[in-house]
Amino acid sequence: MKKLITGGLAGLISGEAAKRFCVTFLGPWVSIRTAAPIPFAATVVALICVVIWQARRNNNPATLAFWQGLIRYGVAFDLATFGWEKICHLQFVVQMSKLDLPYRSFSPSDQFWYFFSHSYLFGCIIAGFQIAGAILLLFRRTRLAGVFVLLPVVANILLMDIFYEIGGGVVFHASVMMAGLLHFLFIEFDRLKQFFFSTGDQLPSLPFPRYLKILLRLSIIYLPLLFIAARGRFDKYPRLTGKYEVKRLTIDRRPQHPTGCADSILTVVYLDIRNGCVFEFNSPQRRWNGNFSLDDDHHMEIHWRSPGDKPVFHGVMTPADSTGGLALNGTLGKDSVEMLLQRTK
Numbered sequence: 001m002k003k004l005i006t007g008g009l010a011g012l013i014s015g016e017a018a019k020r021f022c023v024t025f026l027g028p029w030v031s032i033r034t035a036a037p038i039p040f041a042a043t044v045v046a047l048i049c050v051v052i053w054q055a056r057r058n059n060n061p062a063t064l065a066f067w068q069g070l071i072r073y074g075v076a077f078d079l080a081t082f083g084w085e086k087i088c089h090l091q092f093v094v095q096m097s098k099l100d101l102p103y104r105s106f107s108p109s110d111q112f113w114y115f116f117s118h119s120y121l122f123g124c125i126i127a128g129f130q131i132a133g134a135i136l137l138l139f140r141r142t143r144l145a146g147v148f149v150l151l152p153v154v155a156n157i158l159l160m161d162i163f164y165e166i167g168g169g170v171v172f173h174a175s176v177m178m179a180g181l182l183h184f185l186f187i188e189f190d191r192l193k194q195f196f197f198s199t200g201d202q203l204p205s206l207p208f209p210r211y212l213k214i215l216l217r218l219s220i221i222y223l224p225l226l227f228i229a230a231r232g233r234f235d236k237y238p239r240l241t242g243k244y245e246v247k248r249l250t251i252d253r254r255p256q257h258p259t260g261c262a263d264s265i266l267t268v269v270y271l272d273i274r275n276g277c278v279f280e281f282n283s284p285q286r287r288w289n290g291n292f293s294l295d296d297d298h299h300m301e302i303h304w305r306s307p308g309d310k311p312v313f314h315g316v317m318t319p320a321d322s323t324g325g326l327a328l329n330g331t332l333g334k335d336s337v338e339m340l341l342q343r344t345k
Contacts, residue, residue: 003050003064009183010067011046013074015039016176020078024085039176068184072143075180076134079150083130086123092116102284112164129153144191147184154178234273237294244269244326244341251335258282269328269341277302300328313337 015038022035046067053063085091094117098110106114116123129149136146158174160166185192206213235241246266249256258265268280271292279288290304294317302313315330315337324343331337 003054003067004047006064006067006071006183007046007050007053008043009179010070010074011043012039012176013071013078013180014046015042016173017074017078018042020173021081024081071180071183072137075150075177076137076146078177079130079154080134083127083134086127086130089120092120092123108163108165109167112160112166126153143184144188147181151178151181151185154181236275237271240271240326241273242271242324242343243345244271245344246339247325247342248338248340250338253336266339269339300330 019035019038022030094114133146133149136142161171264281267282270278275291277290277292289306290302292302300317304310311333313332318327320327326341329338
């Protein structure tokens with residue numbers, strides 16, 4: 001079984017590394033469809049070789065070292081390539097045409113790339129860990145150190161690929177590389193167990209009673225939860241939080257109708273966390289930002305932070321329908337305001 005796992009993993013990892021190399025660097029000559037079968041073919045060839053190896057009953061350590069070396073080189077080559085691509089501006093780059101789009105329109109993968117493209121230095125630091133870990137992985141004496149360097153990096157990449165929906169192929173590729181690192185971790189299980197759990201502790205013990213030590217250790221769980229409970233929630237009015245489209249607006253009993261994209265008529269209202277309130281006047285560039293307060297869940301006051309010279313809104317908020325619509329009637333300075341809001345998000 002050990003030979004089967006080692007050989008199959010070696011074929012899969014080398015095949016995945018070869019496929020990614022072909023797609024990335026040989027794209028004009030090798031299509032994705034042509035490169036897709038490479039991991040499967042490499043795994044099949046490796047398993048056939050393992051069967052022959054087992055049939056010959058050859059337990060030469062050099063053969064096992066070859067397959068493990070193939071795993072190490074495949075993982076190291078792949079991760080080092082990723083690292084150099086970051087340094088050479090071939091990763092964490094966002095198309096300029098997307099930068100002016102609303103953030104809400106970004107897909108999870110677009111948000112991922114936009115976040116990491118913000119800091120080139122941060123990308124270089126990740127690349128440094130990938131390249132350094134890959135080099136350490138190739139030497140027998142530093143192999144385990146390379147695993148410990150690369151494991152958190154690859155685990156983080158894998159989780160982001162999954163939860164930011166980068167793509168099934170990318171998730172599979174990262175999972176294969178993670179399996180290669182875990183393979184060497186399991187090989188050294190006895191040594192790691194001895195190091196972490198059997199080796200004597202060199203630090204002196206605190207002269208506290210046992211129950212006090214237990215309370216102190218558990219305090220990292222119950223103390224933060226107590227403080228968070230005392231602090232309260234960010235969203236005090238979850239039933240109101242959302243984006244609302246202004247369906248009807250009346251100022252001083254005169255109905256207001258937008259007639260063009262240049263009009264400065266209230267079109268969108270945001271009731272946000274931390275009692276935030278935003279009035280948007282037909283454009284994200286024309287906004288009033290403030291905070292609202294509710295008295296008896298009906299009487300509302302809105303104080304504006306920016307622009308700071310706007311008058312306080314005093315009004316009454318009531319449900320308008322069963323779909324989340326609101327009627328907001330009151331005064332804004334000397335003007336009476338009546339609006340019908342329809343929740344959109």
